[in-house]
Structure formats: structure tokens, C-alpha cells
Amino acid sequence: MRTVSVIIPSYNSAALLEEALASVAAQTYPHRELEVLVIDDGSSDDTADRVAAFAERESIATRYVYQRNAGPAAARNRGLRLAKGSVIAFLDADDRWEPTKLERQVPLIDGRVALVYCDSSFCDAHGRPIADYVRRVQLHRGDILLPLFCNHFLMTPAVILDRAAAMAVGFFDESLPVGEDYEYFLRFAQRYEADYVAEKLFVRSVRPGSLSRRDYALDARVDLATLIGFARAHRDFARRHRSAVNRRIAECHYDFAYRLLADNRRREAIAELLRSLARRPGVNSARTLLRALLPPLVVRAVRAQG
Numbered sequence: 001m002r003t004v005s006v007i008i009p010s011y012n013s014a015a016l017l018e019e020a021l022a023s024v025a026a027q028t029y030p031h032r033e034l035e036v037l038v039i040d041d042g043s044s045d046d047t048a049d050r051v052a053a054f055a056e057r058e059s060i061a062t063r064y065v066y067q068r069n070a071g072p073a074a075a076r077n078r079g080l081r082l083a084k085g086s087v088i089a090f091l092d093a094d095d096r097w098e099p100t101k102l103e104r105q106v107p108l109i110d111g112r113v114a115l116v117y118c119d120s121s122f123c124d125a126h127g128r129p130i131a132d133y134v135r136r137v138q139l140h141r142g143d144i145l146l147p148l149f150c151n152h153f154l155m156t157p158a159v160i161l162d163r164a165a166a167m168a169v170g171f172f173d174e175s176l177p178v179g180e181d182y183e184y185f186l187r188f189a190q191r192y193e194a195d196y197v198a199e200k201l202f203v204r205s206v207r208p209g210s211l212s213r214r215d216y217a218l219d220a221r222v223d224l225a226t227l228i229g230f231a232r233a234h235r236d237f238a239r240r241h242r243s244a245v246n247r248r249i250a251e252c253h254y255d256f257a258y259r260l261l262a263d264n265r266r267r268e269a270i271a272e273l274l275r276s277l278a279r280r281p282g283v284n285s286a287r288t289l290l291r292a293l294l295p296p297l298v299v300r301a302v303r304a305q306g
Helices: 014-025 047-057 072-082 101-108 145-150 163-169 180-191 216-233 235-240 242-262 266-279 283-293 296-305
Strands: 004-010 034-041 061-067 087-090 113-123 160-162 193-205
Touching: 004 014, 004 072, 014 034, 014 047, 034 047, 034 072, 047 061, 061 072, 087 101, 087 163, 101 113, 101 160, 101 193, 113 163, 113 180, 145 180, 145 235, 145 242, 160 163, 163 180, 180 216, 216 235, 216 242, 235 242, 242 266, 242 283, 266 283
Parallel strands: 004 034, 004 087, 034 061, 113 193
Antiparallel strands: 087 160, 113 160
């Protein structure tokens, strides 16, 4: 049976971390084959005490590591460097797993498949289920690179990795303030095949205070840079899938522009719409660009007429 290293970055999330740790302790996977690595990313709360209490209470090898605040990518990288298991599993401090997650996923890791993910459910900050949350998990197996490029459907705590493959791919990009998981998984999917468990074995807590939700412009710019950079670095992939690649990048520019317009950031929106049209001409982008270029009084008059 394969050993699993569970990497949990935490930053001032002591109370939430207890529930995440409890979901690890509830796993039906043999506890003797687990190790937990809590990487405290510069917290000022009592994270250390709570991890110590968990380690004393549970029969799971647990290690607490403190580092100066450097972000989730650096925390996960620290965990990757310290991990001893042959399988890597990620969990965020404010999320949780269903009890059979590891039991169902780990056997799918083999010489061909190096990444396994699962379907997910969503809850609000109070733990109440969100039935119709906007994000959907697509289920693809084998070569998932093109589907992943076209839709960021992987969530880090839903994923387990073969450790040898993870070491071959390298580490999360610590220069990225957000979106480091998407950039990493694109690199991973470029080299290895994937599989999935079609069960909702991961519960994502949707909290309005996350960095990407506070600053949608930052999130959009990082995602665009990731997509464009990946296409440039992998020209054979971009050439084989030219239409899909251009459509994806054009849609990201368009969606970003739409949000900018809603915030009355017209000049920035116009620039994004022009980039969208340069990638892939489309009626929606052209119409939205025309609306952005027209004076607001003209737009209101046109709407009033019908």
C-alpha cells in the first residue's frame, strides 16, 4: 500500500484548520500509511498548539513547520520538499475531505496515471451547501491538457499526485500572487496522464475574502499570462489546437473586459476587447467594443429606444 503525504498550508486559520485535520483523521485509508505536514505560513494565531493537540490525539504521523509568510505556493513547495510519501495529497486549511477520498483515489495512481482528482461540492463560510454554485468540475481522464487549458476545472485539494512525477515537474511558481495551481497543473498535464473519481469527495468552502475574489483584475491578468505563456512555451500544442487556444484566450480577454466595463473602467476594457478580437473575431466582442467606445449618453439613448 502506498504512503500518502498530506500537505496543508495554513495562514491564521487555526479554527478552520481543526476541521480540515479532522477530515484527514476520518479517512478510511490506513492511518499508518499517512503523514500530515502542516506548513504554517507565518501565522500569528495558535496554529502550532492546535496541530500539537491533533498529533497527540490521532495515530497519524504529523509534522508542524513554521515559515515566514511567503504565500501558498511557497508553503506547498516546502511541503513537497519535506514529504516522504510516494503519493502527494493537498488540502487547504479551510476545506475538508469526505472520508473515502484517499481510499478511492490512491489505487488509481499507477505507472501511466500520475494525477487523480475527484468531483467536488461547495459550501458557504457557515458550512451550508451551495446547490447551484457557478463552478463546475469537468471529468476527463487520460490526456487532459487541452480540456484543462480550455477550462481550469482542477482544484488543488481535490488532487493527488505521484510524488516522483511531481518532483520531475518541479515546484509551484512562487512569483505568482494567485493562480499558481493552474500554472502548475498545466505543466503537470503536459507530461502525465490523469484519472478521476466521479464522486463528490472534496468540499470547497467558498469565502468572499480570498485574494482572487477581492481582486478579479489580478486573477484575470495572471490567468491570461499563464495561458499565453504556456502556448508560447509549447508551440506544437498551440499549433495543433490553434482554434481552441485562440478561443480560450479570446474568451478570457472578453470576460475580463466585461467585468471592467461593469466597474466603469472603460479604457482598460477597450484594450482587453481589442486583444480578444485580435485573437478571435466575434460578434459579442465587437458589439461590446462598440458600446465601450460610444459616449454613455448615446448608449442610454439607444437602450431607451429599444
